[in-house]
Amino acid sequence: MQEFPSAPGFVAVALGNFDGVHQGHQTLIKKLVDRAHKEDGISVVFTFHPHPLKILAPAHNLLLLNTTEEKENLIRRLGVDFFIPFPFTKEIADMVPGEFVQTILLRGLRAKSIFVGYNFTFGRKAAGNPNMLQSICLEQGCEVNIISEVKEHHVTVSSTNIREFLLCGNIKMANLLLGYTYSLFGPVIPGNQVGRQLGFPTANLDVSPGVIIPANGVYAVKVKIDGASYDGVANIGNRPTLGHDLLQSVEIHILDQRLDLYGKSMRVFFIERLRPEKKFSGLHQLTSQIQHDVDLARSILRTTSYSMLF
Structure with missing residues (x-):
């Protein structure tokens, strides 16, 4: 200081x-x-x-x-x-x-x-x-x-309201009240490699303690690593298709890239929530849904404006 x-x-x-x-x-x-x-x-x-x-x-x-x-x-x-x-x-x-x-x-x-x-x-x-x-x-x-007080769409801009929007997955309203895109930062940590086996390798984010993680679900995101920016899909949740009582994780699949991210830190910017977390009948159905999520995220990220302040 x-x-x-x-x-x-x-x-x-x-x-x-x-x-x-x-x-x-x-x-x-x-x-x-x-x-x-x-x-x-x-x-x-x-x-x-x-x-x-x-x-x-x-x-x-x-x-x-x-x-x-x-x-x-x-x-x-x-x-x-x-x-x-x-x-x-x-x-x-x-x-x-x-x-x-x-x-x-x-x-x-x-x-x-x-x-x-x-x-x-x-x-x-x-x-x-x-x-x-x-x-x-x-x-x-x-x-x-x-x-x-300042209002957006007749909603009072307050930290409490923003927290509530994040916790229910309303990223658009949270970002509107913030005036920039909400993000999480942390190092990449080892995961269980299931995404790689399905053809969608993911990086597991170790989120800074004490900050809000948005509601469980799948999100279109932008990712910053070493100053470079990438499109991605994030999954937040307990991965119910893979087992019971699994710990919450934040996993990011970066589109069209094969990057070695272990030992690196990344910042993940949440653009839009695609869907809530869901339990699928098996890995085949899960893989099909992930492909749909990737296609939808690609379309959203191509047409949506956002402000990455970090």
Whole structure:
């Protein structure tokens, strides 16, 4: 992380979790950067790591849309000067709203302009809201900008809604709310080689822990490996045709390529869900369906636009 300047001048700060850095977040951050530029100042995105719910409600087992590294990558693409993933502890959680504002924002960051979403909460038991923040800060000569909700197709853009769309397999809506194509990243690990025996070799992806894996099913995907991009089909699921109680896997068949991928990492971009996972009567029926999936994915990938930000 860059060293924060000792005499920063005009400081504009955005507050939030920013999981997914979706279209609502992007709107807020662009306004932040514009405000900082207007005053020849610096822009700061201040977030907590880990996500507060990981500390306050660990049993909830919250799955995220990005790793911290991915989140920073997306935020910096928007022109932000400083990204601060501040350690979230029970001591921080116990701060009353006024103490948080005075200690962290005004004395710590010396904020002169603060940007938050319409549903932002802070302080002990989430007692603080945007109006309270505005009231506290105005007394100290710090402006607060509250960004209204953003909607797409009459649906509120939120991390919660995006997670729900991914978990039910609605990739199109998830990508629409994100403003880019959802992806998973990880190394290729050995599999059981069944795909190769069927004529459709697959690479098994070891997904970064703690991030959301879309609903079980078959997807048209784009794959990035060592900077090169390929068309592919991904299967997420427990492979019921092959056995009972198998662990969930993420397998990718790359179209029209024979690549040695062991030891490499790949990023898989989910373009469209082709169908849910299904148990077939045998390998012959499964092979026939995979060929149909490949043909359909090829057609979709040829005609669909997408945004691969990583």
